[in-house]
Amino acid sequence: MTSGRAAGLAERARALAEGSVSSRALVEEALAGIEATQGTLNAFRLVRGEAALAEAEAADRELEAGGRRPLLGVPVAVKDDMDVAGEPTAFGCCGVFPPVAEDGEAVRRLRAAGAVIVGKTNTCELGQWPFTEGPAFGDTRNPWHTDHTPGGSSGGSAAAVAAGLVPAALGSDGAGSVRIPAAWTHLIGIKPQRGRISTWPRPESFHGITVNGTLARTVEDAALLLDAASGSHAHDLHRPPALRTADAVGRDPGRLRIALSLKPPFTAVPARLRPDVRARVVALAERLAALGHEVEEADPAYGRIGLAFIPRATAGIAERVRDVPDPALLDRRTREAARLGRLLGGAPLRAARRAEARLHRRIGALFATYDVVLAPTTAAPAPRIGALHSLSGFGTDRAMIAACPYAWPWNVLGWPGVNVPAGFVDGSLPVGAQLLGPAHSEPLLVSLAAQLEADQRWYERWPAGASDPDGASGGGPGGASGGGPGDAAGEFGPPAGPRSTAP
Secondary structure (H helix, E strand, O other): OOOHHHOOHHHHHHHHHHOOOOHHHHHHHHHHHHHHHOOOOOOEEEEOHHHHHHHHHHHHHHHHOOOOOOOOOOEEEEEOOOOOOOOEOOOOOOOOOOEOOOOOHHHHHHHHOOOEEEEEEOOOHHHOOOOOEEOOOEEOOEOOEOOEOOOOOOHHHHHHHHOOOOOEEEEEEOOOOOHHHHHHOOOEEEEOOOOOEOOOOOOOEHHHOEEEEEEEOOHHHHHHHHHHHOEOOOOOOOOOOOOOOHHHOOOOOOOOEEEEOOOOOOOOOOOOOOHHHHHHHHHHHHHHHHOOOEEEEOOOOOOOHHHHOHHHHHHHHHHHHHHOOOHHHOOHHHHHHHHHHHHHOOHHHHHHHHHHHHHHHHHHHHHHOOOEEEEEOOOOOOOEOOOOOOOOHHHHHHHHHHHOOOOOHHHHHOOOEEEEEEEEEOOOEEEEEEEEOOOOOHHHHHHHHHHHHHHHOHHHOOOOOOOOOOOOOOOOOOHHHOOOOOOOOOOOOOOOOOOOOOO
16 A cells, blocks of 8 residues: 555455555654644544544454455544544534533444544534634645635535545535535535435534535545435435445446536626636546537526525534524624524515525426536636635625535535536646536446546645655646636635645
């Protein structure tokens, strides 16, 4: 096995099964990396040091006895909106939260697959924003450039994986919160079909717009973690039929019809795709055409889909605020959103939910002509730390929509999407593209992402200071995954300071 942070999830699982490494050694390495970077990256809200080591030793005993489970002994992390027995679930908020009694269903399934949960990663308050900052835990930073956010709300999970602290992590995605940080940290991020990974102890999350998903450096690793975490609880509201996505890695997707969609969905404030980001996404489209796919520009018929999103999002925030021990400690923007959610939680919420079937028919009509949609994941690269955190509620919404107008419609639809790296702007800030499909299309999206990954080899490029198999940080092939000239000033200003040297 390649040593250190270079080894991925699948590689570590194979090495453990072969006996060439111990779970304790991998967990000790993960814990040491977390400790060394917590002062710079601040990826973790909570680290399970003693508990993780005890679980690693139990995994080693099981391995020695011939036990075999998909992730037996492999260290992973989960976002701090997921319950881990004996630990608090603060979800980015200030205050004293009691430890929970039981694992959430997704964590239970990871444990059943043999994974060792080394800690819970930082997230912005109640997962609302595409940055991971707040008074409860400070600023989580991007390993590619520590003056910039890794995104949000699964920013801690993205930072941990991008820096090689863990090979993969769970996040959640309510408006792009897996795909956006994956794009801004050069990762694969899978937002699966609604219900694919259970949100229990909640039968659904944020009225169905939020799903749990995976972040990893490779398609294989993201799919492997997805399969391990997938499955329903008996009381889940959404229980899609079981499928395996990892089996699609390496499978020829065939010749696909791909719609390149560069136009942002309708939003109440302006959103403009930056030219340098557009160039990276178009370069990926050209590679897909070179791989034999039919690619042409076409846009989904989104209409005013935001009317079906806002009541569900804000009513969900209002419900979560009721569960917080001390709501007075919450950000003023959270309290404002909760007030709006209480107003919209009746007839507007019911109308928003009824609209989903109509949106499925109207937007889904595109898939009579095309198999997959390729779209930007964001309109801009990651903003600097603090650029959004101190804004008013309206100012935050305006900046958030300007930077991230593309991801959220698929949360309303509940359909799968996969972020893939699209390259860099100004040499050091990653951006991404989404592969979007209809209901239950994870295997198709994973197959296509894996084909593109084999062509582009994104995983060969690491943040400066992080370990890679050849010991060469920041390297990697050219083409769509390379940097390239671009205006990095844009919405949030240029990079400030040197590139990251965080491991």
